[in-house]
Amino acid sequence: MVDFVGLYNxxxxxxxxxxxxxxxxxxxxxxxxxxxLTVFQAAVFVLYITLGxxxxxxxxIVAEGIEIYSNPLPHVLILTAIVVGVATLALGLAxxxxxxxxxxxxxxxxxxxxxxxxx
Amino acid sequence: xxxHLPALQVVLTLLAAPACILVRGRDLAFLLxxxxxxxxxxxxxxxxxxxxxxxxxxxxxxGWAAPFGIEYRVDALNAFVLLIVSGIGAVVLPFTPRSxxxxxxGEKAYLFYCAFLLCLTGLLxxxxxxxxxxxxxxxxxxxxxxxxxxxxxxxRRALTAAFQYLVVGTIGATFIVIGIGLIxxxxxxxxxxxxxxxxxxxxxxxxxxxxxxxxxxxxxxxLALFPxxxxxxxxxxxxxxxxxxxxxxxxxKVGVYVLIRFLFTxxxxxxxxxxxxxxxxxxxxxxxxxxxxxxxxxxxDSVKRMLAYSSVAQIGYMVLGLSLVTVxxxxxxxxxxxxxxxxxxxxxxxxxxxxxxxxxxxxxxxxGMGRRMPWTMAAFTAGGLSLIGIPLTAGFISKWYxxxxxxxxxxxxxxxxxxxxxxxxxxxxWRVVEAAYFREPPPGAPTGEAPAALLVPTWLLxxxxxxxxxxxxxxxxxxxxxxRALMGAGx
Amino acid sequence: MRDLxxxxxxxKLLMPFILIFALYVQFHGDYGPGGxxxxxxxxxxxxxxxxxxxxxDDLRGVLSSDVLRAGFALGVLIFAxxxxxxxxLGGNYLDYNVLAHDPVHGQHLGILLIEFGVGVTxxxxxxxxxxxxxxxxx
Numbered sequence: 225m226v227d228f229v230g231l232y233n234x235x236x237x238x239x240x241x242x243x244x245x246x247x248x249x250x251x252x253x254x255x256x257x258x259x260x261l262t263v264f265q266a267a268v269f270v271l272y273i274t275l276g277x278x279x280x281x282x283x284x285i286v287a288e289g290i291e292i293y294s295n296p297l298p299h300v301l302i303l304t305a306i307v308v309g310v311a312t313l314a315l316g317l318a319x320x321x322x323x324x325x326x327x328x329x330x331x332x333x334x335x336x337x338x339x340x341x342x343x
Numbered sequence: 344x345x346x347h348l349p350a351l352q353v354v355l356t357l358l359a360a361p362a363c364i365l366v367r368g369r370d371l372a373f374l375l376x377x378x379x380x381x382x383x384x385x386x387x388x389x390x391x392x393x394x395x396x397x398x399x400x401x402x403x404x405x406g407w408a409a410p411f412g413i414e415y416r417v418d419a420l421n422a423f424v425l426l427i428v429s430g431i432g433a434v435v436l437p438f439t440p441r442s443x444x445x446x447x448x449g450e451k452a453y454l455f456y457c458a459f460l461l462c463l464t465g466l467l468x469x470x471x472x473x474x475x476x477x478x479x480x481x482x483x484x485x486x487x488x489x490x491x492x493x494x495x496x497x498x499r500r501a502l503t504a505a506f507q508y509l510v511v512g513t514i515g516a517t518f519i520v521i522g523i524g525l526i527x528x529x530x531x532x533x534x535x536x537x538x539x540x541x542x543x544x545x546x547x548x549x550x551x552x553x554x555x556x557x558x559x560x561x562x563x564x565x566l567a568l569f570p571x572x573x574x575x576x577x578x579x580x581x582x583x584x585x586x587x588x589x590x591x592x593x594x595x596k597v598g599v600y601v602l603i604r605f606l607f608t609x610x611x612x613x614x615x616x617x618x619x620x621x622x623x624x625x626x627x628x629x630x631x632x633x634x635x636x637x638x639x640x641x642x643x644d645s646v647k648r649m650l651a652y653s654s655v656a657q658i659g660y661m662v663l664g665l666s667l668v669t670v671x672x673x674x675x676x677x678x679x680x681x682x683x684x685x686x687x688x689x690x691x692x693x694x695x696x697x698x699x700x701x702x703x704x705x706x707x708x709x710x711g712m713g714r715r716m717p718w719t720m721a722a723f724t725a726g727g728l729s730l731i732g733i734p735l736t737a738g739f740i741s742k743w744y745x746x747x748x749x750x751x752x753x754x755x756x757x758x759x760x761x762x763x764x765x766x767x768x769x770x771x772x773w774r775v776v777e778a779a780y781f782r783e784p785p786p787g788a789p790t791g792e793a794p795a796a797l798l799v800p801t802w803l804l805x806x807x808x809x810x811x812x813x814x815x816x817x818x819x820x821x822x823x824x825x826x827r828a829l830m831g832a833g834x
Numbered sequence: 835m836r837d838l839x840x841x842x843x844x845x846k847l848l849m850p851f852i853l854i855f856a857l858y859v860q861f862h863g864d865y866g867p868g869g870x871x872x873x874x875x876x877x878x879x880x881x882x883x884x885x886x887x888x889x890x891d892d893l894r895g896v897l898s899s900d901v902l903r904a905g906f907a908l909g910v911l912i913f914a915x916x917x918x919x920x921x922x923l924g925g926n927y928l929d930y931n932v933l934a935h936d937p938v939h940g941q942h943l944g945i946l947l948i949e950f951g952v953g954v955t956x957x958x959x960x961x962x963x964x965x966x967x968x969x970x971x972x
Binding site for chain 1: 476479480483487490491494499500502503505506509510513514517520521524527528533
């Protein structure tokens with residue numbers, strides 16, 4: 225039981241990850257798909273930040289009288305991953321805007337109905 | 344300067360991409376992109392030469408020593424992949440200024456060149472880096488850039504194809520990054536060689552197994568391994584033909600490279616194939632890819648879509664080779680990696696030539712193409728023969744080594760399946776050839792050869808297909824070298 | 835939102851602080867928490883706030899699309915250029931030690947320039963994304 229509660233951040237990670245993935249798969253609305261994708265990526269950010277935490281450690285800034293620091297490397301990695309996530313989101317939404325201009329809708333099934341056979 | 348070649352390999356195109364935005368002019372941007380792509384090709388030739396004479400090259404970015412800083416590590420395998428990627432880039436790029444694509448985007452062509460260079464940078468970076476997280480970043484650079492390239496397709500369906508590619512690609516990349524995070528949690532390092540050294544000490548606990556699963560599934564999405572291939576046919580069908588040629592010949596190849604790298608270098612043969620039974624599922628999926636995708640290809644009405652499904656089948660051959668877990672099997676995989684880049688590049692470029700004359704790629708609109716565009720159709724046929732694996736073409740060499748490897752691994756059934764699936768390729772290529780040469784051209788059909796600027800790159804790739812079908816020492820030699828290193832005791 | 839007096843006044847009051855804070859995060863990045871990514875986003879957010887309240891046309895008068903385009907290209911060029919400078923001065927790519935006469939000084943200079951490049955790129959990309967989405971309906 226203690227383990228179960230003590231690892232709560234991993235449970236949050238798993239929950240967010242599955243929720244995000246479910247939204248991506250389930251929703252036909254393209255904007256909601258992007259939202260799901262972002263939640264899915266955010267779960268990974270939480271996973272990395274969790275890995276970086278050292279018990280009793282403080283923020284990794286050198287200061288008097290502090291000996292245990294948390295691991296800063298996962299934070300740096302996740303900073304990069306966040307930027308990648310922002311770029312993905314921006315590109316995805318830009319595509320959604322273009323799709324809406326071309327088809328007049330952002331619902332996947334309505335888009336599928338509009339095109340004839342493959343070229 | 345030769346010591347800095349690994350850095351230059353990535354930096355040249357990275358510098359040229361923003362420079363394209365600054366120069367703005369269409370021709371100036373093209374010249375800039377062309378010269379840097381050729382320079383990158385030259386660099387990768389020099390790197391391959393250097394690796395073959397002196398062995399593995401290690402380059403420390405920023406002067407920080409290996410396990411702590413980011414290391415670029417070039418061995419025979421990734422030097423070869425670098426050569427394929429930059430070589431295809433160097434051949435495809437001269438095709439662009441006369442292609443339909445550039446005429447469509449007009450004055451904004453410099454943005455296309457910027458995206459192309461970024462995509463190339465990403466693919467080269469994935470291949471060259473020795474750092475697992477760096478690999479993820481480059482993978483995303485390439486997949487975001489290729490998503491832009493796909494969305495430039497002439498039909499509005501290119502947009503939805505690009506969107507699907509973006510979503511699926513991001514899920515794949517995120518799986519990879521989860522796997523890398525779990526490995527980092529288990530071993531405390533991100534350098535691939537360092538991970539390989541430290542993994543046995545973890546006792547292969549559950550974290551490592553979960554990381555393995557995430558990484559392999561992520562890589563399988565990226566390389567479009569059956570049944571995770573569903574994004575690929577749509578993307579390659581609606582992308583501009585130049586882009587299809589470039590991506591079909593490079594992006595999935597880099598995906599296969601990532602899979603090989605993780606299976607053989609990072610996790611090692613012992614863990615990947617002895618502790619866990621990875622070989623059998625990979626082999627089954629590869630065989631399924633060969634048959635299911637080839638069968639679907641037979642029933643396609645669109646030639647471009649048919650080629651896309653054929654790509655999925657060909658990826659099956661590559662994965663089949665590595666799933667034998669022998670030096671011969673890996674050699675066949677890597678040889679096919681190279682040869683398939685040549686033939687699919689050539690076929691999609693031929694499609695690009697046809698796109699210059701007519702918008703439709705449906706088989707019935709190919710009627711009489713052999714008379715309407717003789718040179719283009721001859722190139723298509725030659726590429727198709729190579730795809731089937733007729734002797735004296737590169738495709739034959741791949742199949743030959745693959746069958747030999749299957750026989751050597753005591754899998755005669757697999758060898759037979761390879762031959763049978765090649766017959767499926769005969770059927771789908773024949774449908775196009777039949778329409779092009781044995782049907783009368785419809786009255787008023789667009790007639791006339793594509794301009795030389797389009798034909799020369801296409802025929803250059805066809806010539807390479809024939810050349811490497813006869814003179815096999817380069818791909819086979821390098822592939823064998825790489826396979827021995829991968830199957831040896833660790834990296 | 836032009837005619838909402840409170841929003842206009844508060845925005846005008848906040849702008850200098852947002853931009854100064856962005857510059858602080860930018861240039862303090864080599865000593866403490868901060869750096870180009872965060873600073874770029876804060877800097878961009880300041881302009882986006884201005885654009886939201888005073889309208890796109892006013893913002894375009896300050897930062898035209900051409901300036902932004904040059905901005906994000908230049909930022910990447912600065913980043914890669916610092917790396918190449920390291921190469922030319924005899925170190926590895928992105929080696930800051932050789933940028934100045936002693937390594938510590940070189941590290942400071944290197945990270946400052948790199949983060950400056952990152953900051954310029956991120957700020958201009960952020961504003962460009964805003965332009966793209968906000969200006970699309972016109």
